[in-house]
Amino acid sequence: MNYRDLEVWFITGAQLLYGGDAVVSVDAHSNEMVKGLNDSGRLPIKVVYKGTVNSSDEISAAFRAANADTGCIGVITWMHTFSPAKMWIHGLMDFKKPLLHLHTQYNEKIPWDTMDMDFMNLNQSAHGDREFGHITSRLRKPRKVVVGYWKDKATQDKIAVWMRVCAGWADAQNMRIIRFGDNMNNVAVTDGDKVEAEIRLGYHVDNAPIAKLVPYVKAVTEAEIDALVAEYDKLYDIAPDAAKGGKNHIHLRAAAAQEIGLRRFLDDKGAKAFTTNFDELEGMDQLMGFASQRLMAEGYGFGAEGDWKTAALVRTMYVMSLGLEGGGSFLEDYTLNFDGENTSVLQAHMLEISPAISKAKPKIEVHFLGIGDAGTCARLVFTAHEGEGIACTIVDMGNRFRMIVNDVKVIKPKALPKLPVARALWIPQPNFEVGAGAWILAGGTHHSSFSFALTKEYMEDYAEIADIELLLIDKDTTIRQFKKDMRINEVYYMLNKALR
Ligand code: MN
Numbered sequence: 001m002n003y004r005d006l007e008v009w010f011i012t013g014a015q016l017l018y019g020g021d022a023v024v025s026v027d028a029h030s031n032e033m034v035k036g037l038n039d040s041g042r043l044p045i046k047v048v049y050k051g052t053v054n055s056s057d058e059i060s061a062a063f064r065a066a067n068a069d070t071g072c073i074g075v076i077t078w079m080h081t082f083s084p085a086k087m088w089i090h091g092l093m094d095f096k097k098p099l100l101h102l103h104t105q106y107n108e109k110i111p112w113d114t115m116d117m118d119f120m121n122l123n124q125s126a127h128g129d130r131e132f133g134h135i136t137s138r139l140r141k142p143r144k145v146v147v148g149y150w151k152d153k154a155t156q157d158k159i160a161v162w163m164r165v166c167a168g169w170a171d172a173q174n175m176r177i178i179r180f181g182d183n184m185n186n187v188a189v190t191d192g193d194k195v196e197a198e199i200r201l202g203y204h205v206d207n208a209p210i211a212k213l214v215p216y217v218k219a220v221t222e223a224e225i226d227a228l229v230a231e232y233d234k235l236y237d238i239a240p241d242a243a244k245g246g247k248n249h250i251h252l253r254a255a256a257a258q259e260i261g262l263r264r265f266l267d268d269k270g271a272k273a274f275t276t277n278f279d280e281l282e283g284m285d286q287l288m289g290f291a292s293q294r295l296m297a298e299g300y301g302f303g304a305e306g307d308w309k310t311a312a313l314v315r316t317m318y319v320m321s322l323g324l325e326g327g328g329s330f331l332e333d334y335t336l337n338f339d340g341e342n343t344s345v346l347q348a349h350m351l352e353i354s355p356a357i358s359k360a361k362p363k364i365e366v367h368f369l370g371i372g373d374a375g376t377c378a379r380l381v382f383t384a385h386e387g388e389g390i391a392c393t394i395v396d397m398g399n400r401f402r403m404i405v406n407d408v409k410v411i412k413p414k415a416l417p418k419l420p421v422a423r424a425l426w427i428p429q430p431n432f433e434v435g436a437g438a439w440i441l442a443g444g445t446h447h448s449s450f451s452f453a454l455t456k457e458y459m460e461d462y463a464e465i466a467d468i469e470l471l472l473i474d475k476d477t478t479i480r481q482f483k484k485d486m487r488i489n490e491v492y493y494m495l496n497k498a499l500r
Contacts (some may be wrong), residue, residue, distance in 0.1 A: 001299055001322065003045045006170070008100075008163055009075045010034050011062050012052040013083030013132060022122050026052050026080045029106040033078075033150050042156040044323065045163040047076065053083075059091035067096050074098035074166040076159070079128030080106065081121065085135035092139055098166045098465045099143035100159065101136060103129040104150040142467045158457075165461040168320040175203035175301075175312060177273040178266060180210050180288075181280030183306035189445045190307035192396030197309070200401060201394075201466055205308045208269070214283035217261030228256040237363040242378065248366035251286060255378035258284070259291035266300060273301025273311040278350065278372035287374040289351025290364075293422070294380075296354035302330050303447065304352050309394045313449040316462070317392065326452030327356025329384075331391070331424060333446050336432075343432035344411060344425050347450070351379045353422035357452060358382040367420045384424030386410050391428070391448040392459055394468070400493045401466075404444040405459045406435055406473040410452075424450070430475045438473045438482045469493060 012030040016023065034049040050066075053059045066072045074097050092099075105125040136143055144162045148155030183191045194205045229252065232238065241248045266274055274295075278287050296302045301315025314330050321328060331347040347353075350371055355362045362382035369377050391406045406428050413425035428435025456472055463470035469489050471482070 001171075001319065003167055003322065005071055006045045006073050006167055007048045007069075007071045008045055008166065009050045009062075009066050009072050010047050011050050011075055011077050013059075013077060013079040013088070013128060014052050014054055014081040015083055015087075016054050018081060018121050022081065023052065023054070025122055029080060030078075033106065036151060037156065037159070040151075040156050042153060043160050043163060045073070045167065052080070056087040056090060059088055060094065063091040063095040067094065072097065073170040074100060074163070076100045076102050077132065078102045078104060079125055079132050081124055082128045082131060085131045088132065088135050089139070092136060092141055098162070098169060099136070099141065100162050101129070101132060101143050101145045102150070102159070103133075103145060103147045104155065108149055108151070142464045144461055144464060161455075161457050162461050164320045164322075165458055165465065167322070168316040168462065169202070169465050171272070171319045172312065172316050173202035175273060175315060176269060176271045177203055177205045177275070177301065177308045177311050178208045178269055178271040179205060179275045179306055179308055180208055180213060181275075181277030181306060182207070184277060184279065187305060189395060189443070190303070190305060190309065190447060192309055192401075194308070196396070197312075197401070200468065201312070203273075203312050206269075206271075208265075210280055211283055213261065213265050216265045217257050217284070220257040220260045224260055225253050225256045228260060229253060232256070232364060235361075236380065237361055239363060239365045242364050242366040248376070251366045251376050252364060252378045254285050255288075255290040258286070258288045259294050262288055262291045263295060266295075273303070273308075273315040275303045275306045275308050275311050276352075277306050278304075278374045281373040281375070284373075285375055286377040287351060287369065287372075289374075290378040290380065292352040293354060296329060296352070297327070297356045302352060302354075304330065304332070304349060307445075307447050309396075310445065310447045310449055313392060313394060317449050317451050317454060320458055320462075321451060321453035324453040326387070326389070327354060328449065328451035328453060329354035329357045331448050331450045333448070337425070341431065342411070342427060344427045345432070345436065346413065347384075347424040347426060348419070348421050350374065351377055351421060353380075353424075355380050355382060355422070357384040357424060357450065358422070359385040362422070365420055379420065380422060381420060382422050383413060384410055384422075386412055387452050389426070389450055389452045390454055390456055390459065391426075391450050393445040393448045395443050395445060397443070397469070400469055402442065402469040402471065403459060403463045404439060404442045404471045404473065405456050406439055407456060407475065408435075408450070429473065430477055434477055434479060435473055437479055438471075438477055441479070441483065442471050442486065
């Protein structure tokens with residue numbers, strides 16, 4: 001997975017009122033700006049200038065082409081001159097991909113001594129971008145508006161964030177998620193409307209009985225297991241009983257077979273994410289927790305207990321953060337530690353946490369896990385490093401999907417010599433009381449997709465593109481305002497369909 005074949009198109013708006021010289025200038029400036037953006041080294045995906053559009057027909061043709069082009073993951077529009085916005089109605093109504101409206105200007109400063117009326121007519125983005133903004137608002141068109149000079153790092157960085165989100169969005173539009181077993185019985189928050197998810201968020205969720213996976217695991221050869229265990233030996237510390245010659249080594253070899261079989265199965269099915277269920281493991285000798293840890297670190301989305309929404313989000317956040325510093329993982333709120341201002345929540349799971357969130361060398365251990373049919377399982381044990389991150393989830397509110405994002409501060413836990421699973425300890429922002437309180441009021445999951453690499457700006461862009469509800473919990477959150485926001489949203493989403 002990489003961004004090499006992806007493009008973001010740049011379309012400049014103008015009109016023919018100002019004569020041929022203006023058209024030539026607009027085109028030259030646009031070329032220079034796009035080259036400058038690409039040469040900045042700050043954008044992860046290449047920008048392709050698709051020309052200046054001067055009429056309704058040209059605008060519609062440009063957006064139709066963008067829809068049809070599989071490499072194009074989004075369009076940036078910018079108005080060099082005035083571009084009467086009725087010309088944009090049909091094109092924007094047809095356009096199905098993410099939109100970024102860049103409010104900038106070719107020249108940085110007003111040339112005070114020389115500016116005449118011709119110059120001002122040519123350089124009227126202040127005017128043209130407002131006209132364009134009106135019609136996108138009138139059409140209720142989701143988009144990111146980035147305001148700033150195009151050479152400024154801050155402006156380019158906002159475009160870069162949006163580009164990464166577009167890549168995640170494009171990836172999700174043909175994402176297949178395999179569920180090995182159903183949602184955990186009786187659990188509400190991890191379930192949801194899979195039809196609406198495909199309509200709204202793009203991904204497709206399929207069932208695969210565990211019996212279909214078993215032959216893949218059985219077909220793995222001893223030589224393949226030898227090779228993979230040798231790789232483990234290089235990457236991880238291995239507890240003596242789990243190492244070669246130890247009494248539990250057999251379970252590590254079984255986990256290696258699961259990893260190889262699971263990867264093959266997912267690749268055969270073209271699946272980018274998967275879920276497991278500890279209660280549906282007939283034919284397996286252990287829960288595929290170790291394999292899930294390894295595959296998550298490679299970029300497969302994962303959700304435990306049939307949690308396909310979190311599996312999809314883990315995958316999407318992985319794609320968004322490709323090449324950035326800091327990893328991500330599926331996590332679960334487990335145990336509280338009351339400690340005044342430092343009150344924190346221990347994140348763990350029965351096994352499945354990605355080693356991408358630890359800077360330390362993970363240790364392979366093998367233990368019996370007495371939940372469901374989990375059996376004696378290998379697992380990577382480690383502690384997430386300290387730092388700032390975000391925890392995200394999507395819940396199904398019945399009439400809409402709601403994304404909840406919480407800034408979290410990962411801190412160092414005390415040693416946990418008796419806890420045989422990976423863990424992270426964090427303080428939800430702005431503090432435990434408000435952070436956890438708001439998350440619970442919003443109906444957030446006990447599972448989340450966590451990232452050290454991304455910030456809430458990414459998820460704001462994602463929610464805008466997906467056109468789903470977003471609730472942010474950060475340093476500015478108060479419970480009083482948060483409750484008010486949720487009530488307003490409730491009304492907004494009831495009326496939303498009527499407005500469109
Ligand atoms: Mn769980």
